[in-house]
Amino acid sequence: MIRFHDVKTTDRDLIQGYTLCGDRMNCDLSFANIISWRFLYNTQIAEVDGFLVFRFYTGHHLAYMAPVWKCQWDEAMRERFAAVVRQMRDDAIALGHPFLMLGVCSYMVGILESTFPDTFYFKPDRDRFDYIYTREKLATLSGKKLQGKRNHCNRFRKTYPNYEYRPLTKEMIPECIAVEENWRAVTKDDADATEELSEELRSMTRVFDLWDEIGALGGTIWVDGRLIAFTFGCSITNKVFDVCVEKADTAYEGAFSIINQEFAQHLPEQYEYMNREEDLGLEGLRYAKLSYKPDILLEKNVVMEKFPLAQEEEQEKVKEETISLWRDTFRDVEPFIQLYFSRVFKPEYNVICQVNRQTVAALQALPYTLKYYDEEVRTAYISGVSVREEYRNQNVGNNLMSQAHFRLYHKDVVFATLIPAEEWLYEWYGRCGYTRHITCTPPPADVDCMDFVTFDSWQRSRNCVLLHDEEGFEIIKEDYRISLSIDPNMTRQTEYVPAMIRIINAEKALQLYANRHPDCTENIRVYNDSDIPMNNIYFQIRHGHVIRTNRPLPDTRALTIAELADYIFKDDSLEMNLMLN
Numbered sequence: 001m002i003r004f005h006d007v008k009t010t011d012r013d014l015i016q017g018y019t020l021c022g023d024r025m026n027c028d029l030s031f032a033n034i035i036s037w038r039f040l041y042n043t044q045i046a047e048v049d050g051f052l053v054f055r056f057y058t059g060h061h062l063a064y065m066a067p068v069w070k071c072q073w074d075e076a077m078r079e080r081f082a083a084v085v086r087q088m089r090d091d092a093i094a095l096g097h098p099f100l101m102l103g104v105c106s107y108m109v110g111i112l113e114s115t116f117p118d119t120f121y122f123k124p125d126r127d128r129f130d131y132i133y134t135r136e137k138l139a140t141l142s143g144k145k146l147q148g149k150r151n152h153c154n155r156f157r158k159t160y161p162n163y164e165y166r167p168l169t170k171e172m173i174p175e176c177i178a179v180e181e182n183w184r185a186v187t188k189d190d191a192d193a194t195e196e197l198s199e200e201l202r203s204m205t206r207v208f209d210l211w212d213e214i215g216a217l218g219g220t221i222w223v224d225g226r227l228i229a230f231t232f233g234c235s236i237t238n239k240v241f242d243v244c245v246e247k248a249d250t251a252y253e254g255a256f257s258i259i260n261q262e263f264a265q266h267l268p269e270q271y272e273y274m275n276r277e278e279d280l281g282l283e284g285l286r287y288a289k290l291s292y293k294p295d296i297l298l299e300k301n302v303v304m305e306k307f308p309l310a311q312e313e314e315q316e317k318v319k320e321e322t323i324s325l326w327r328d329t330f331r332d333v334e335p336f337i338q339l340y341f342s343r344v345f346k347p348e349y350n351v352i353c354q355v356n357r358q359t360v361a362a363l364q365a366l367p368y369t370l371k372y373y374d375e376e377v378r379t380a381y382i383s384g385v386s387v388r389e390e391y392r393n394q395n396v397g398n399n400l401m402s403q404a405h406f407r408l409y410h411k412d413v414v415f416a417t418l419i420p421a422e423e424w425l426y427e428w429y430g431r432c433g434y435t436r437h438i439t440c441t442p443p444p445a446d447v448d449c450m451d452f453v454t455f456d457s458w459q460r461s462r463n464c465v466l467l468h469d470e471e472g473f474e475i476i477k478e479d480y481r482i483s484l485s486i487d488p489n490m491t492r493q494t495e496y497v498p499a500m501i502r503i504i505n506a507e508k509a510l511q512l513y514a515n516r517h518p519d520c521t522e523n524i525r526v527y528n529d530s531d532i533p534m535n536n537i538y539f540q541i542r543h544g545h546v547i548r549t550n551r552p553l554p555d556t557r558a559l560t561i562a563e564l565a566d567y568i569f570k571d572d573s574l575e576m577n578l579m580l581n
Helices: 009-019 031-036 075-094 106-115 135-140 144-159 170-187 199-209 255-266 283-291 311-330 334-344 396-409 425-431 452-459 470-486 506-516 561-568
Strands: 044-048 051-058 061-064 100-105 120-124 130-134 164-167 217-223 226-235 240-248 273-275 296-298 300-305 350-355 358-372 375-387 415-418 435-440 464-467 497-503 522-526 538-542 545-549 556-559 574-576
Touching: 009 031, 009 044, 009 051, 031 199, 031 226, 031 240, 051 075, 061 075, 075 106, 075 350, 100 106, 106 120, 106 300, 130 135, 135 255, 135 273, 144 255, 164 255, 170 199, 170 226, 170 240, 199 240, 217 255, 226 255, 240 255, 311 334, 311 350, 311 358, 311 375, 334 470, 350 396, 358 396, 358 415, 375 396, 375 464, 375 506, 396 415, 425 497, 435 561, 452 464, 452 470, 497 561, 506 538, 506 545, 506 561, 522 561, 556 561
Parallel strands: 061 100, 240 273, 375 415, 435 574, 464 574, 522 556
Antiparallel strands: 044 051, 051 061, 100 300, 120 300, 130 273, 130 296, 164 217, 217 226, 226 240, 350 358, 358 375, 358 464, 415 497, 435 497, 522 538, 538 545
16 A cells, blocks of 8 residues: 655645646645645645656545646656556555545546546536736736726725735734734635634634745735734746735735736736635625636636445455454454454444455444433444555554544544553554543443343433443353353453544544533633544633633643543543443
8 A cells, every 4th residue: 555644734845845846826836835735635645657646535535636746747657557546446446445536637638548547437516726827917907807906996095095015924824824814704605604713714724824825926915004814825847826814904905906917016026927816706805806806717626536446245255354454453252253343343334455355454443322421422433454464564553544534533432442452552543643541431330130121220320431232232241152162261351451542533532621620711722633634623612611712812722632542531431341352
């Protein structure tokens, strides 16, 4: 499998080493966009045989950008290009997803069609087309078709003759945020009223936080010492500049027009083109972008295989391969394996990695409920984590866990729990975000004589416990009977075994904490959750409520996802028991 890693600001030289000298004009390749939108797309990168490959999620689906190479395309590269695309396809299949490429421009469509005849469907995505203009056009607004734009700018200059243009610097960021807040208050509609801040604002804030590391360029307009408009962007290539954000105070008529023109006039002359990005299918935005008469409407396509992996048709094959993997990894007795895969296992619980259409790694995310004092929340128990021996130490296990965590988040699961099979695995699971804040405790001494109603009363008497349902309870008792038939001296667990728990949904986990601590007032920033970047955001706890926000908060406690578990569970004793381990 391709060895991807989470994209970071330290990857700037690597990424721009490919993009700046190339001729791909997509706004998706702007370093500012790549970094600032990672929270939404979980973007990862890898170098493969002289090509740069991007992997990301769109909603629940894994997707890729077309491979990027340095400098100009030549036919000698075609064979290596084809091999890299095949590796991307294999990577998608290994993670259980049909191969999908997004943002593929017409130039790349030609290369893909000639390299892989009759292999892909190409569907133009009009809402994602990029609007590209010559810098000179935006700077001069010359010609009859742009007369109206010139009039806007001239009217602004006449109304505010003492206005100033200044390059955007870090010191101006608080005032830029104030302008954005004012713009949002004036322009948001009813559909947005319940949303505190948009994804766009989160992306913008991310750029401001990392201004120097990203290498962004921006401009501002000032009237009577007050900032009333700003814009910023980043290079796509040495000749194409991406305009990421443009905001203005709408009380100043013509403010949008003047910041657009002034920024184009002050942009370094090396940039022949300015990419003003997509319209996202928004009617007003499309009208505004078309009104500037784009020189290039960059078509971008969705690319899918004509004959993708029919995973649903192969579920029985996948199940048999998962059973074989279990046998090789855990060496369990056959009656237990038959019990597990007949009464516990379901295809929808199974998370797999495949190589050459063979399952080489698997785990099962079994649904449970965690009773947390007076509340109950969706939880998963991670079972049967296994990687075929020849694929260990190749990042397959990390990919498997990451895929499981991302999938669980979108299933509204709040926590994941597990019991490491060996001592050394505690450290590995710790790197995956798990902490030792839950214990596998001994069951009641007479549990095997209990009916479910009696057992359920016992388990619900615990403060914080993973709950078994009636079917699960009967399976556990059957497992014990199997064990006794093999070893008549077998006894139930009597010692406390350290288990592990991971937070899957930070907001919902914090709400549980806030419900228990209504007097708590604190600002928290979760960071560095590479598996679930949606968790990496600011949270305000106040009067028993949790507010999720993109806005940097004052006096913030910064926590990793593991440290967040330390914070939430510091006064709790979580337990599980009778797990099939």
